[in-house]
Amino acid sequence: MRHTLLPAGKGQSDYEIRGIVSKGFQLESKGHRIFWENIGDPVQKGMKIPAWMKEVIHHEIDNDSSYAYCESKGVPSTRQFLADKTNSYGGTQITADDITFFNGLGDAIARVYGLLDPTARILMPSPTYPAHSGVELSRTGKPLIQYRLDPDNNWMPDIGEIRSQVESNPDITAILIINPDNPTGTLFPEYVLQEICDIAEEFGLFIICDEIYENLIYDGKMTRLCEVAGNKVPAIVMKGISKEFPWPGSRCGWVEYYNRSADAEFDAFCRRVDHVKMTEVCSTTLPQLVIPAMMTHPEYPQWLKTVNTQLKNRMDKVRLVLGDIPGFTITSGGGAFYVTVQTNCCDMNYSVPYQRLTDEQLDTIRSWMKPQSAADYKLVYYLLCVYGVCVVPLSGFATKECGFRFTLLEQDESTFNEILNRLQLALSQWVSVPKPVPAHAESSELSMAVTT
Numbered sequence: 001m002r003h004t005l006l007p008a009g010k011g012q013s014d015y016e017i018r019g020i021v022s023k024g025f026q027l028e029s030k031g032h033r034i035f036w037e038n039i040g041d042p043v044q045k046g047m048k049i050p051a052w053m054k055e056v057i058h059h060e061i062d063n064d065s066s067y068a069y070c071e072s073k074g075v076p077s078t079r080q081f082l083a084d085k086t087n088s089y090g091g092t093q094i095t096a097d098d099i100t101f102f103n104g105l106g107d108a109i110a111r112v113y114g115l116l117d118p119t120a121r122i123l124m125p126s127p128t129y130p131a132h133s134g135v136e137l138s139r140t141g142k143p144l145i146q147y148r149l150d151p152d153n154n155w156m157p158d159i160g161e162i163r164s165q166v167e168s169n170p171d172i173t174a175i176l177i178i179n180p181d182n183p184t185g186t187l188f189p190e191y192v193l194q195e196i197c198d199i200a201e202e203f204g205l206f207i208i209c210d211e212i213y214e215n216l217i218y219d220g221k222m223t224r225l226c227e228v229a230g231n232k233v234p235a236i237v238m239k240g241i242s243k244e245f246p247w248p249g250s251r252c253g254w255v256e257y258y259n260r261s262a263d264a265e266f267d268a269f270c271r272r273v274d275h276v277k278m279t280e281v282c283s284t285t286l287p288q289l290v291i292p293a294m295m296t297h298p299e300y301p302q303w304l305k306t307v308n309t310q311l312k313n314r315m316d317k318v319r320l321v322l323g324d325i326p327g328f329t330i331t332s333g334g335g336a337f338y339v340t341v342q343t344n345c346c347d348m349n350y351s352v353p354y355q356r357l358t359d360e361q362l363d364t365i366r367s368w369m370k371p372q373s374a375a376d377y378k379l380v381y382y383l384l385c386v387y388g389v390c391v392v393p394l395s396g397f398a399t400k401e402c403g404f405r406f407t408l409l410e411q412d413e414s415t416f417n418e419i420l421n422r423l424q425l426a427l428s429q430w431v432s433v434p435k436p437v438p439a440h441a442e443s444s445e446l447s448m449a450v451t452t
């Protein structure tokens with residue numbers, strides 16, 4: 001090339017939610033059965049779209065407007081419907097003009113972050129969903145600034161840490177909250193949200209709150225940001241239909257701007273996001289058109305209730321089967337549809353149970369491990385290679401914590417049981433490796449990788 005294509009020094013993020021797939025395919029092509037637990041797509045996991053939902057969509061397919069471009073910010077009647085919905089919670093009040101649609105929330109994240117001043121930083125949770133961390137890394141070219149979600153305290157943040165990060169980093173301009181959280185499933189209680197809002201107000205920051213899982217709550221209470229942000233704290237709240245309907249292939253998500261009038265610069269930023277949106281005409285029209293009919297359908301509340309009950313039942317089963325394995329901690333979450341298994345057993349004293357593995361399995365894991373691989377990659381490769389369960393390493397969520405994430409989405413009960421049984425067996429064997437690590441393994445690339 002006449003000119004370099006990639007900007008120098010820009011950070012590159014791993015996207016192991018997808019990256020692990022190629023390794024799974026590699027094994028599948030050799031005839032191994034793989035249990036795909038790496039991605040949060042309910043449809044891929046066998047969820048059936050009910051007939052009434054399809055009827056709502058069929059109805060819009062007969063409407064020629066669904067084939068047309070819509071307004072740049074999105075279909076006005078749908079934006080009004082969603083604004084009314086937010087206003088019905090009785091907190092922050094918005095208008096249809098405070099809502100803008102994107103081609104999925106991933107697109108919204110990239111566009112909104114991409115328009116921020118390159119020196120402005122977003123304080124992000126650790127762990128965090130890679131669409132957020134990845135864009136922040138490549139946008140700034142600098143290490144993330146994060147606040148820790150504490151696995152020993154149900155993945156709650158330490159408000160003192162958030163405050164001290166904000167105090168010591170004048171470039172922090174926004175605080176990201178993912179509620180319910182991906183990967184941990186944690187629901188942020190009202191007082192935590194309130195304290196974060198208070199910090200934002202005190203330091204002149206805005207909040208970014210990803211609420212894509214707002215209606216997937218199987219345990220506990222969901223508090224929306226609109227219920228605590230009042231009329232002072234500027235915020236961009238992100239929502240979508242990928243998980244809730246579920247319709248991930250629709251590529252349809254939206255942002256809601258809260259309290260634009262509280263800060264002229266924030267208002268100007270929101271207008272800039274909308275202005276840039278105009279240059280790409282609009283987002284997918286059909287899914288926007290069906291949103292009001294879908295969400296007001298008489299079957300909709302029962303649909304969500306059934307989905308949430310299934311999630312609760314599966315989570316209860318997870319606790320029963322995996323809850324007591326020494327060294328591995330499962331927190332209950334309460335929202336979204338993920339289970340995070342956190343462990344401190346990825347250090348040198350714990351390892352692949354060499355004596356139980358075939359040479360081929362060992363060679364495969366060795367060939368996948370890279371010197372820079374985080375410690376939990378070895379655990380994840382072991383689960384995939386030996387037990388056929390394809391999960392995502394926790395370190396793939398921009399965190400130093402070790403472990404992995406799987407989902408509560410498997411629709412076939414016997415397959416779900418099978419996955420849990422395999423995980424149970426695998427994790428029990430993992431911790432039962434005799435210590436010290438066998439001599440023949442000490443010199444292997446595996447044990448080297450674990451110390452790096």
Ligand SMILES: Cc1ncc(COP(=O)(O)O)c(C=O)c1O
Pocket residue numbers: 040103104105106107129131178181182210212240241242248251252253
């Ligand atoms: C927390 C969170 N935000 C955003 C997204 C992206 O959703 P979309 O399908 O609308 O791009 C996901 C997808 O998994 C997610 O988990």
